[in-house]
Amino acid sequence: MTQMNEPLLRVxxxxxxxxxxVGCKDVSFELRPGEVLGIVGESGSGKSTLLRSxxxxxxxxxxxxxxxxxxxxxxxxxxxxxAQRRLLMRTDWAFVHQNPRDGLRMNVSAGANxxxxxMAIGDRHYGNIRSNADxxxxxVEIASERLDDLPSTFSxxxxxxxQIARNLVTSPRLVFMDEPTGGLDVSVQARLxxxxxxxxxDLNLAVIIVTHDLAVARLLSHRLMVMQQGKVIEHGLTDQxxxxxxxxxxxxxxxxxxxx
Amino acid sequence: MSEMLHxxxxxxxxxxxxxxxxxIPVFEGIEFMLSAGDCIALTGESGSGKSTFMRMxxANYTxxxxxxxxxxxxxxxxxxxxxxxxxxxxxxxxxxxxxQFLRVIPRVxxxxxxxxxxxxxxxxxxxxxxxxxxxxxxxxxxERLWQLSPLTFSGGEQQRVNIARGFIADYPIMxxxxxxASLDAQNRATVLALIEEAKSRGAAIAGIFxxxxxxxxxxxxxxxxxxxxxxxxx
Numbered sequence: 462m463t464q465m466n467e468p469l470l471r472v473x474x475x476x477x478x479x480x481x482x483v484g485c486k487d488v489s490f491e492l493r494p495g496e497v498l499g500i501v502g503e504s505g506s507g508k509s510t511l512l513r514s515x516x517x518x519x520x521x522x523x524x525x526x527x528x529x530x531x532x533x534x535x536x537x538x539x540x541x542x543x544a545q546r547r548l549l550m551r552t553d554w555a556f557v558h559q560n561p562r563d564g565l566r567m568n569v570s571a572g573a574n575x576x577x578x579x580m581a582i583g584d585r586h587y588g589n590i591r592s593n594a595d596x597x598x599x600x601v602e603i604a605s606e607r608l609d610d611l612p613s614t615f616s617x618x619x620x621x622x623x624q625i626a627r628n629l630v631t632s633p634r635l636v637f638m639d640e641p642t643g644g645l646d647v648s649v650q651a652r653l654x655x656x657x658x659x660x661x662x663d664l665n666l667a668v669i670i671v672t673h674d675l676a677v678a679r680l681l682s683h684r685l686m687v688m689q690q691g692k693v694i695e696h697g698l699t700d701q702x703x704x705x706x707x708x709x710x711x712x713x714x715x716x717x718x719x720x721x
Numbered sequence: 722m723s724e725m726l727h728x729x730x731x732x733x734x735x736x737x738x739x740x741x742x743x744x745i746p747v748f749e750g751i752e753f754m755l756s757a758g759d760c761i762a763l764t765g766e767s768g769s770g771k772s773t774f775m776r777m778x779x780a781n782y783t784x785x786x787x788x789x790x791x792x793x794x795x796x797x798x799x800x801x802x803x804x805x806x807x808x809x810x811x812x813x814x815x816x817x818x819x820x821q822f823l824r825v826i827p828r829v830x831x832x833x834x835x836x837x838x839x840x841x842x843x844x845x846x847x848x849x850x851x852x853x854x855x856x857x858x859x860x861x862x863x864e865r866l867w868q869l870s871p872l873t874f875s876g877g878e879q880q881r882v883n884i885a886r887g888f889i890a891d892y893p894i895m896x897x898x899x900x901x902a903s904l905d906a907q908n909r910a911t912v913l914a915l916i917e918e919a920k921s922r923g924a925a926i927a928g929i930f931x932x933x934x935x936x937x938x939x940x941x942x943x944x945x946x947x948x949x950x951x952x953x954x955x
Contacts, residue, residue, distance in 0.1 A: 651828045654827075655826050698805040700781050701782070705735075705781070705782040709738030712737070713738075
């Protein structure tokens with residue numbers, strides 16, 4: 462049980478500069494297994510920059526990202542070899558993009574999109590790969606008969622669910638999500654939220670989710686980080702940050718929500 | 722009776738940065754205690770801050786000063802300084818809260834929403850669902866609605882779903898914000914019975930009740946929040 466309380470990810474003083482311009486500055490936090498951290502803030506506040514720098518897609522100017530690997534214990538993600546880092550990114554980590562086209566291969570079938578991640582970690586048995594892919598289609602509520610169809614024939618909501626299946630098939634422990642419900646209409650969004658919450662709970666996933674939608678953040682995340690101009694200006698329990706915000710910018714953000 | 726929750730010297734003020742940074746002092750010097758088997762009514766006129774105080778007890782609102790200690794898993798934890806992890810653990814196992822608002826993901830069936838707190842505690846899903854059925858039946862939510870999202874329900878039905886969800890786990894401490902507000906006489910009687918059952922198993926309860934009859938029927942004491950309003954004793 463001690464392992465449950467040890468952080469899975471530790472980010473220390475992460476700073477990303479683009480020349481003189483600040484992408485994100487001095488961000489520190491820890492994430493435990495099964496914990497969902499929401500990052501909110503307006504466009505240009507540094508949310509996506511931070512997500513890319515944590516997820517090894519863009520080396521930060523300064524700071525440390527440490528991850529509790531399955532085999533080698535705690536490792537500095539940017540001190541690993543390129544090969545080790547790539548293996549981590551396609552097995553124990555997953556990245557769900559806002560636009561499913563950025564996370565899927567559009568010219569191969571739905572089944573191949575899921576199977577590809579399995580083959581990347583050495584799975585070679587075609588029958589196993591196919592049945593595994595099929596069972597994941599079921600988990601994200603896509604009918605089996607679509608297994609051999611191209612993702613381009615899917616609706617936006619289905620593409621997003623396929624992207625999630627492709628990402629989760631390797632049983633990752635940490636999932637990065639950048640506006641996963643962004644381009645979807647509200648009914649599809651509700652279905653995806655329900656699905657995500659179920660998967661997070663059942664698979665004990667740790668998630669870092671970037672969103673500008675405070676309602677999505679409230680329903681999915683345990684903790685919330687509010688960013689403005691590259692800095693974390695407020696960080697705490699989600700409902701506390703949203704219902705009793707302390708920082709002027711968070712108060713502005715919360716008071717700007719439209720009521721229905 | 723054993724003490725379960727203890728608020729000491731608690732103060733609260735709101736600073737509204739978007740409105741000229743005006744600071745509104747609300748409470749100061751609150752001393753409040755709950756023991757097992759208690760059902761304490763929080764009283765005070767409308768707008769006096771009963772719900773605000775209850776939200777502070779749930780760590781939904783921060784405190785400007787003081788401590789709120791909760792007896793959780795054999796230890797006293799101060800929720801005004803506890804980490805988000807600890808607060809979530811306390812809410813999961815020790816501190817239940819029936820709010821006036823139902824906040825759920827659209828599309829999730831009522832039965833699952835009611836069963837969820839028990840499932841989160843590790844109870845087997847079948848057993849949790851069975852208990853959810855019992856509670857929904859007692860609270861007169863027709864079975865044909867159980868597979869639908871409560872977001873489509875009437876205000877009174879949503880309120881009863883909220884109550885079922887709040888009472889499904891045997892929380893040692895319970896906070897009830899107007900649990901009988903929009904209910905008819907029959908359903909109010911059911912809620913009173915649920916409160917009595919919680920008291921007799923030793924729950925420590927703080928509640929806001931809009932009517933005297935409910936208060937007189939279940940409460941063992943009352944706590945007037947107005948005496949701790951800033952300026953009340955000047």
